[in-house]
Amino acid sequence: MPSTKPSENKTPHMPEDYDAKISTVLPYYSSFHQETINLVRSLPSPPKVWMDTGCGTGSLVSKAIEQFPETKFLMLDPSEGMLEQAKEKLSSYSRERLEFLRASPTQEFSQELEENPDVITAIQCHHYLDRKSREDAVKKCHEMLKDSGIFITFENISPLTEEGISVGKRYWGEFQSRHSRTEEEIEQHLKRFGTEYFPITVEEHLELLRRTGFRTVELFWYSYMQAGFYCIK
Numbered sequence: 001m002p003s004t005k006p007s008e009n010k011t012p013h014m015p016e017d018y019d020a021k022i023s024t025v026l027p028y029y030s031s032f033h034q035e036t037i038n039l040v041r042s043l044p045s046p047p048k049v050w051m052d053t054g055c056g057t058g059s060l061v062s063k064a065i066e067q068f069p070e071t072k073f074l075m076l077d078p079s080e081g082m083l084e085q086a087k088e089k090l091s092s093y094s095r096e097r098l099e100f101l102r103a104s105p106t107q108e109f110s111q112e113l114e115e116n117p118d119v120i121t122a123i124q125c126h127h128y129l130d131r132k133s134r135e136d137a138v139k140k141c142h143e144m145l146k147d148s149g150i151f152i153t154f155e156n157i158s159p160l161t162e163e164g165i166s167v168g169k170r171y172w173g174e175f176q177s178r179h180s181r182t183e184e185e186i187e188q189h190l191k192r193f194g195t196e197y198f199p200i201t202v203e204e205h206l207e208l209l210r211r212t213g214f215r216t217v218e219l220f221w222y223s224y225m226q227a228g229f230y231c232i233k
Contacts, residue, residue: 036228053141074113154221
């Protein structure tokens with residue numbers, strides 16, 4: 001039986017400093033949000049309901065909400081602290097535009113929704129899960145979406161070979177060094193690969209997304225050791 005206590009987000013950053021730190025760790029982090037928004041803007045019609053799971057401090061929705069004036073956004077995160085930061089960041093918006101769901105990991109979410117989402121986004125959150133929990137999280141997103149809805153996810157990914165992993169870590173470490181992180185900070189971050197977060201390869205991602213029932217599965221963004229995928233139910 002799953003625990004009824006929401007799991008905390010396993011990011012090493014506290015909610016109050018997450019936004020300041022994340023761009024020094026993840027190359028092109030702001031592009032994850034902008035390309036997600038661009039992709040949703042390209043859909044035949046704007047979404048009526050958009051759920052952001054693993055929403056963190058609400059950075060994606062803070063950028064999207066003005067661009068989609070007819071869309072209602074649902075905010076979900078396993079961390080109460082992250083949700084409190086998001087509530088503060090988005091406090092000027094009414095409940096007609098924005099609803100905060102009870103803190104929960106995606107795979108354990110059970111709250112009844114008034115309307116299923118047309119879009120679900122999961123940006124840099126499911127790679128903290130083991131393989132079974134990750135698959136359960138993706139299945140939950142598929143289950144919640146409306147027919148023909150779109151699931152968009154960005155995750156840390158694993159290169160295909162051991163040598164590729166070594167190269168990827170050095171490459172990623174160099175990025176962090178250029179953004180003023182110390183050698184100790186970089187070393188501690190890279191040690192988390194495979195121990196605190198569990199990246200899988202692009203090929204494994206594509207297979208997982210197909211296996212969970214999506215009729216269309218595509219890779220649409222890739223850089224360093226991060227990748228973005230979209231899937232249509």
